Amino acid sequence: MSAGQTVEVRCRSCHRLERRDGSRVEVVAEGGGRAPSEPAPRATWRVMRAASEGELLVVGSCPCGQPLVAPPGAGLPSLPLSLQLPEGELTLRDGDLALGGSPVSPDDAQRKVEAAFPPPPPDRLADAFAGSLMVLILVPTLFWVSVVGFVVIFLTGLGSAPFSEPP
Numbered sequence: 001m002s003a004g005q006t007v008e009v010r011c012r013s014c015h016r017l018e019r020r021d022g023s024r025v026e027v028v029a030e031g032g033g034r035a036p037s038e039p040a041p042r043a044t045w046r047v048m049r050a051a052s053e054g055e056l057l058v059v060g061s062c063p064c065g066q067p068l069v070a071p072p073g074a075g076l077p078s079l080p081l082s083l084q085l086p087e088g089e090l091t092l093r094d095g096d097l098a099l100g101g102s103p104v105s106p107d108d109a110q111r112k113v114e115a116a117f118p119p120p121p122p123d124r125l126a127d128a129f130a131g132s133l134m135v136l137i138l139v140p141t142l143f144w145v146s147v148v149g150f151v152v153i154f155l156t157g158l159g160s161a162p163f164s165e166p167p
Contacts, residue, residue, distance in 0.1 A: 007021075007076060039117050044066060053106065054095060058081045059076045085116045086116055087100060088101075
């Protein structure tokens with residue numbers, strides 16, 4: 001990092017935001033209180049994969065337990081990142097992935113991470129709650145639309161047209 005250059009460092013999970021200028025660190029958004037939206041090892045793996053493909057740099061650790069990242073070419077040193085799998089430790093160091101000390105391709109590592117940390121099952125209770133809320137919103141809306149239609153029909157005289165002439 002050149003003198004006077006400010007780099008934004010952020011956590012992709014809890015949205016902590018820091019500005020770094022040399023040895024000075026300014027915390028712009030505290031973060032740290034939000035857990036990842038998926039299991040933590042899977043969130044860590046997504047950062048590891050992006051860093052191994054050169055999309056970002058791992059430059060620190062956030063209070064939420066996830067890595068802090070910076071854009072590539074930020075001039076900050078890249079820190080190693082590891083994830084424990086049943087087959088051994090998956091490590092990212094200088095953009096290279098290794099599993100148990102042996103190099104591994106990102107696709108092989110992806111399969112091993114997905115096998116070790118499957119996605120959580122869908123939350124049926126939350127889906128039922130959201131569905132019931134939609135019904136509670138739609139029923140009054142449909143009722144209101146039908147009442148407005150009824151009033152418009154009779155105010156424009158369409159509803160009284162058959163009764164306008166005596167028999």
